[in-house]
Amino acid sequence: MGVNPNKVAKRAKGYGHILIVMRHAKAEPFGAEGDYGRELTSKGLKQAKKAAKGLAEMKLVPDAIACSAATRARQTLGKMLKTFGDKPKVDYHQSLYDGGMQAVFDELTHVKDKARVLMVLGHEPTVSIASQWLASSESDPERLDLLNLGLQTAGVVIFGSDKPFKQWQVHSGDLLAVMSSSDFD
Numbered sequence: 001m002g003v004n005p006n007k008v009a010k011r012a013k014g015y016g017h018i019l020i021v022m023r024h025a026k027a028e029p030f031g032a033e034g035d036y037g038r039e040l041t042s043k044g045l046k047q048a049k050k051a052a053k054g055l056a057e058m059k060l061v062p063d064a065i066a067c068s069a070a071t072r073a074r075q076t077l078g079k080m081l082k083t084f085g086d087k088p089k090v091d092y093h094q095s096l097y098d099g100g101m102q103a104v105f106d107e108l109t110h111v112k113d114k115a116r117v118l119m120v121l122g123h124e125p126t127v128s129i130a131s132q133w134l135a136s137s138e139s140d141p142e143r144l145d146l147l148n149l150g151l152q153t154a155g156v157v158i159f160g161s162d163k164p165f166k167q168w169q170v171h172s173g174d175l176l177a178v179m180s181s182s183d184f185d
Helices: 005-012 042-057 071-084 101-109 126-134 141-148
Strands: 017-023 064-068 089-093 117-122 156-161 174-179
Touching: 005 042, 005 156, 005 174, 017 126, 042 071, 064 071, 071 089, 071 117, 101 117, 101 126, 117 126, 126 141, 126 156, 126 174, 141 174
Parallel strands: 017 117, 064 089, 064 117
Antiparallel strands: 017 156, 156 174
């Protein structure tokens, strides 16, 4: 995708609120535990670490994180928290696994006003569809097209707005970037 994290970080500084929507990292195929219990592969663990370091370097460590309760999402976040530290307030929700796009919007209504950076960590196709709906009409068409393809594992979408998260509706966020873990190299 060729996204420059430094340019994204610079643009993000201009907004009062930043939303990061992320897909879990690479997971194993279906196993005995079914879809819900799928675990990360070694590649997935590396992707999660790389994304966390990249976001930290961009000064986008979340204040709050809403994460799917599925194993692969929890493991992705667990790896990321080693970089983020104790700062983020973390909540795990079953709805981010099976609640569809509305679950992402519901998370926005529960965020405290003082939170500047919120991360929602979930699954495809929910995260890319919700991101399409969140993106403002002024968003770059090329970035929107990337969302049509779906997010890669450990893919990150970054939005900015001056509105508190509770006021976000459809098309409320300026789409700043659609990034893969390789963009953080």
